[in-house]
Each structure stands twice: as C-alpha cells, then as structure tokens.
Amino acid sequence: IVTVYGILQQPLWQNPTIASLGLTAILQDFRTDVDLACRAAEEFVNLYYETIDKRRRQLIKLYTDTATLVWNGNPISGQDSLVEFFEMLPSSEFQVNMFDCHPVHEQATQGQKTVLVVAHGIVKFEGNKHHYFNQNFLLSLHATPTNSVWKIASDCFRFQDWAG
Numbered sequence: 001i002v003t004v005y006g007i008l009q010q011p012l013w014q015n016p017t018i019a020s021l022g023l024t025a026i027l028q029d030f031r032t033d034v035d036l037a038c039r040a041a042e043e044f045v046n047l048y049y050e051t052i053d054k055r056r057r058q059l060i061k062l063y064t065d066t067a068t069l070v071w072n073g074n075p076i077s078g079q080d081s082l083v084e085f086f087e088m089l090p091s092s093e094f095q096v097n098m099f100d101c102h103p104v105h106e107q108a109t110q111g112q113k114t115v116l117v118v119a120h121g122i123v124k125f126e127g128n129k130h131h132y133f134n135q136n137f138l139l140s141l142h143a144t145p146t147n148s149v150w151k152i153a154s155d156c157f158r159f160q161d162w163a164g
Contacts, residue, residue, distance in 0.1 A: 037115040040150050041101035044139060045119055049094040052086075059086050062152050064140065069155040090126040094133075097121040104138070113141035115150065120160075132160040 051059050060083050063069075069076045069085070076085050096119050104114040117137040124130045138154040 036113075037101045037103040040115050040139060041099060041117045044117060044137070044150055045096055045099050048137075049096055049119075053092050053094055056086050056089070056091075063155070064142070064151045064153050067152050067154065069157070071157045072159060090128070092126070093124045095122045114153070115139045134158050134160050 048062060051062065060079060063079070063082060065079060067082065069082060071085070076082055099117060099119040101118070102116045104116055106112065117139060119135045121133060122130050123133050135158070136156045137152050139150040140153045141148050142151050
C-alpha cells in the first residue's frame with residue numbers, strides 16, 4: 001500500500017496506470033521476493049546469532065565454500081581460515097536490536113537469489129566491554145537434495161563505537 005502526502009492509496013500493483021503498462025506482474029514478483037527476503041532474514045538472524053553465541057563450531061555450515069568475512073576491516077576468506085578465526089574469538093553474547101533486509105536484483109547476482117541482511121545491536125565478548133555493532137550479510141539460496149538453504153556469501157562485521 002502506498003501513502004502519498006498522508007493519503008492512503010491502493011496497493012501499487014492494483015493502480016490502473018501500472019496495470020495498463022503491464023507492470024502488475026513485475027510488481028507482484030517483486031513483492032514475492034520481498035516477502036521471501038523478510039522470512040529468510042528473520043530466520044537467518046535468529047539462527048546466526050544463536051549459533052555464534054552457543055554453537056560456534058557449527059557456524060561454518062552457514063557459509064558458502066567461497067565466502068568472505070571482513071571483520072573490522074580485516075578480510076578472511078576460505079573455510080579453513082573462517083574456522084580458525086571463529087575458534088579464536090572469545091565467547092560472545094550478541095543482542096540484535098534491529099535488522100533490515102532487501103532482495104538483491106538477480107541481474108546483479110547472475111540469476112542467483114540473493115538477500116542483503118543488515119543487523120545492528122550490542123555484543124559483549126568475554127573479557128571485554130559491550131560494543132555496538134553493525135553486520136551486513138549477503139545470503140544466497142542454494143539447493144540441496146531435500147530443500148533449499150540460505151548461505152552466507154559475504155559477511156561484513158564492524159564495531160560501531162565512537163569517542164564521546
């Protein structure tokens with residue numbers, strides 16, 4: 001539903017002008033992609049942060065074989081390097097305060113279903129103070145013999161603390 005100048009309008013795909021241009025199907029497909037992205041992001045955020053806090057050794061299963069993590073500006077690529085990095089991190093307590101998601105247009109990802117997930121919150125690593133963080137994920141959809149799963153293709157983590 002579109003709001004223009006505070007006036008509630010009909011859903012965009014029901015607009016007669018949009019329909020006459022043949023854009024209804026495109027908008028409905030986009031809405032389907034947005035709904036899929038929202039469901040995937042919510043499930044993913046819950047799974048990722050529970051796994052990093054409680055089952056860190058399982059975390060690598062959420063990443064593609066060619067995934068890259070950039071942790072506070074330091075790039076880490078490859079399954080072995082990721083496992084080594086996650087094992088050296090102190091135990092953590094993540095609290096996600098909010099997240100957002102967007103489907104990435106398939107033209108930008110060579111036809112691969114991809115979702116951008118952005119999470120913000122607070123983390124405490126053992127022996128350290130609390131830090132605000134921002135984390136961006138690119139998730140890509142991968143088929144398995146029994147279903148499809150979202151995996152992390154790119155992960156960018158950054159502390160958001162600033163001098164006050």
